[in-house]
Amino acid sequence: MKILRGFAVALGALVVIALGLYLSGVLQIEVTNDDRRPKGTIDQIASFRDRKDLNVLFILTDTLRAQRLHTYGYSRETSPTFDYMASTGVRFARHLAQSSWTKCSMASLWTGLYPQRTGVLRSPHATPEGALMPAEILREAGFRTAGLWRNGWVAPSFGFNQGFEVYERPTAKPMPRNVRVENPHITLEGTDNDVVDGAEEFLRVHGRERFFLYVHLMDVHQYLYDTKSAVFGASYSDIYDNSVLHTDAVIGRLLTIFANQGLLEKTLVVLAADHGEAFGERGIEGHAREVFREETEIPLILGFPFRLEQGVVVENRSRNVDVWPTLLDLLGLPGLPDADGRSLVPEILAAATGRKISDDEPGFAHLERGWGRPESPSRPTVAVTKGPYRFVLQLAPGAARDARVEWLFDGASDPAERKNLIEDRPEVASELRALADAYLEKTPPAWVGKAADVELDEREAAELRALGYAVP
Ligand SMILES: [Zn+2]
Numbered sequence: 001m002k003i004l005r006g007f008a009v010a011l012g013a014l015v016v017i018a019l020g021l022y023l024s025g026v027l028q029i030e031v032t033n034d035d036r037r038p039k040g041t042i043d044q045i046a047s048f049r050d051r052k053d054l055n056v057l058f059i060l061t062d063t064l065r066a067q068r069l070h071t072y073g074y075s076r077e078t079s080p081t082f083d084y085m086a087s088t089g090v091r092f093a094r095h096l097a098q099s100s101w102t103k104c105s106m107a108s109l110w111t112g113l114y115p116q117r118t119g120v121l122r123s124p125h126a127t128p129e130g131a132l133m134p135a136e137i138l139r140e141a142g143f144r145t146a147g148l149w150r151n152g153w154v155a156p157s158f159g160f161n162q163g164f165e166v167y168e169r170p171t172a173k174p175m176p177r178n179v180r181v182e183n184p185h186i187t188l189e190g191t192d193n194d195v196v197d198g199a200e201e202f203l204r205v206h207g208r209e210r211f212f213l214y215v216h217l218m219d220v221h222q223y224l225y226d227t228k229s230a231v232f233g234a235s236y237s238d239i240y241d242n243s244v245l246h247t248d249a250v251i252g253r254l255l256t257i258f259a260n261q262g263l264l265e266k267t268l269v270v271l272a273a274d275h276g277e278a279f280g281e282r283g284i285e286g287h288a289r290e291v292f293r294e295e296t297e298i299p300l301i302l303g304f305p306f307r308l309e310q311g312v313v314v315e316n317r318s319r320n321v322d323v324w325p326t327l328l329d330l331l332g333l334p335g336l337p338d339a340d341g342r343s344l345v346p347e348i349l350a351a352a353t354g355r356k357i358s359d360d361e362p363g364f365a366h367l368e369r370g371w372g373r374p375e376s377p378s379r380p381t382v383a384v385t386k387g388p389y390r391f392v393l394q395l396a397p398g399a400a401r402d403a404r405v406e407w408l409f410d411g412a413s414d415p416a417e418r419k420n421l422i423e424d425r426p427e428v429a430s431e432l433r434a435l436a437d438a439y440l441e442k443t444p445p446a447w448v449g450k451a452a453d454v455e456l457d458e459r460e461a462a463e464l465r466a467l468g469y470a471v472p
Helices: 002-023 030-034 042-050 080-088 102-111 134-140 192-206 236-260 320-331 345-352 426-440 458-466
Strands: 055-061 090-096 144-149 166-168 179-181 211-217 224-226 267-273 301-303 312-319 363-368 380-386 389-395 404-410
Touching (some): 030 236, 042 320, 042 345, 080 267, 080 301, 102 320, 134 320, 144 192, 192 211, 192 236, 211 236, 224 236, 236 267, 267 320, 312 320, 312 345, 312 363, 380 426, 389 426, 404 426
Parallel strands (some): 055 211, 090 312, 144 166
Antiparallel strands (some): 090 301, 267 301, 363 380, 380 389
């Protein structure tokens, strides 16, 4: 008996050592081995506009909080693929989502317009036909365009298919036996591996043409992981980390397919997100509730068709409205008209050469807290970032003066943003308050038009309920 117990302890120790090796990155991820991209230097990004063979792979991981990725400073090794892409490309260290709710956030990501200017603020709102979407620009420029998604908030009925030749929810395969989904309210079928299978199918047909492929991954949103990635524990927050590690491997699988088909050396890879996730820091869990840092600070990583010797880290504030102005600038294509965002190429070049450039441009995140009840009075919350500061405003119905609640945080001295400085720094507060108030006065440009109201059919409503949202 004693011997058996000793054996069990030894076996346990071996498992722990193996796990440790895995987590410390000794067992390398596949894409590291298969990556045949040549070495390159940052000045080569200027030549992208002359290339006629450069594809775009846009990987959006839903509900991905920057802080939970190792490359963003997290102590747990949740993200070997993200880490690798950051170490050979560009990582934006302070990147802001424009909302904490998928649909509102994605409308801003695609149009380069802040939520107040897309008008996509409530559950029935669709991105207006008048808005110009990147897929339309790329299609016009001769790219084959495809979107594969599993989140009903980006369904075609909400106007997100503009410019895509193929825009589909991939067929859900039966859930493999080693897969766990810990959220009992969630019944979405399939896994993100279905998206990768769909991407592989797309490459089989169009992989030799020039393409723009958008994949929208949902396993982190679903707290879905496989037994191999069940390494961090069993609390809500641990399971989130498990699913980040699992999704990292799914992305690794997709990039390995690209590598093995010789596509990595002619593709711009974008690792993006739509919003983060809260874990009770201010009494709230999940997302689509607030616009504090937990729900809005997200990753952004660019991978080039070559490997940089050393990854570039952009410390200046960047925003999701800047993503497509940057990509279109790199590709030498016409930009998004009248955008709130702008190309971050100057920031990339400055960061690569150690030059400091101004970091004074504000960033906005916005959520209509009554988004699920279209008839209810407006209850917006807006965050304004500038330099190290974040100002957060909540307005109650009627926006009477006493219905305003405000916070001011200094992320430089208080990284967790716990200490409200609204009384202590009146000058900063008043500057950012004025920006927030002016922001809320904005309206969609005439050429965009009003966000259309979409009547969801029962199937679409059921799909959204399957994601855990309360849809009337
Ligand atoms: Zn989302």
